[in-house]
Amino acid sequence: MLRRIDTTDRVVFITIDDGYSRDPRVPDLLAEHGATATLFPVSGVVRADPQFFARFLELGGTVNSHTVYHDHLPNLDAATQRREVCGAAQSIANSLGGVGPFFRPPYGEWNSDTVAAARSCRLRAVVLWSVSVNKGFIATHGGPIKAGDIILMHFREELYTDLQAVFAELDRLGLSVARLEDYLPAA
Numbered sequence: 804m805l806r807r808i809d810t811t812d813r814v815v816f817i818t819i820d821d822g823y824s825r826d827p828r829v830p831d832l833l834a835e836h837g838a839t840a841t842l843f844p845v846s847g848v849v850r851a852d853p854q855f856f857a858r859f860l861e862l863g864g865t866v867n868s869h870t871v872y873h874d875h876l877p878n879l880d881a882a883t884q885r886r887e888v889c890g891a892a893q894s895i896a897n898s899l900g901g902v903g904p905f906f907r908p909p910y911g912e913w914n915s916d917t918v919a920a921a922r923s924c925r926l927r928a929v930v931l932w933s934v935s936v937n938k939g940f941i942a943t944h945g946g947p948i949k950a951g952d953i954i955l956m957h958f959r960e961e962l963y964t965d966l967q968a969v970f971a972e973l974d975r976l977g978l979s980v981a982r983l984e985d986y987l988p989a990a
């Protein structure tokens with residue numbers, strides 16, 4: 804379970820979930836800042852709008868499983884969880900020609916069956932977060948954003964302005980955005 808990365812490099816990781824609102828200025832803004840993002844859309848929106856998600860791949864980002872139905876996984880039996888976790892990964896691979904190596908459970912809710920499901924389709928890590936951003940408010944576990952933090956954002960109407968707020972804060976703190984897969988602990 805990955806909540807943050809243990810590193811002294813001045814880097815953080817941007818993750819963006821769900822995908823119901825898709826602002827074309829968002830990948831442009833990432834590109835302006837030389838940043839990439841780790842995306843966790845539900846698989847249906849990737850199938851509906853693969854061109855939008857392909858732009859994040861061009862920036863060096865990844866598009867990863869976040870289930871098919873965005874359900875509360877601990878309420879589901881092991882076989883159903885496996886269909887949710889691995890079925891979404893397969894669907895994204897079909898839509899984009901490949902899928903990222905991560906899984907994020909909806910609502911951050913998981914149990915041992917969730918971890919086993921992700922392992923069964925060779926996903927390398929179950930990724931949670933240490934910082935969340937919503938409507939311009941950056942929520943940490945106390946203090947400013949720190950090196951190694953995994954930042955949770957969502958594809959919502961306010962994502963563009965939220966991202967602007969994050970970049971302003973990262974500039975102020977002397978932090979830059981790195982690729983999560985470059986900082987994964989060895990399995």
Ligand SMILES: [Zn+2]
Binds near residue numbers: 820821869873909910
């Ligand atoms: Zn979600």
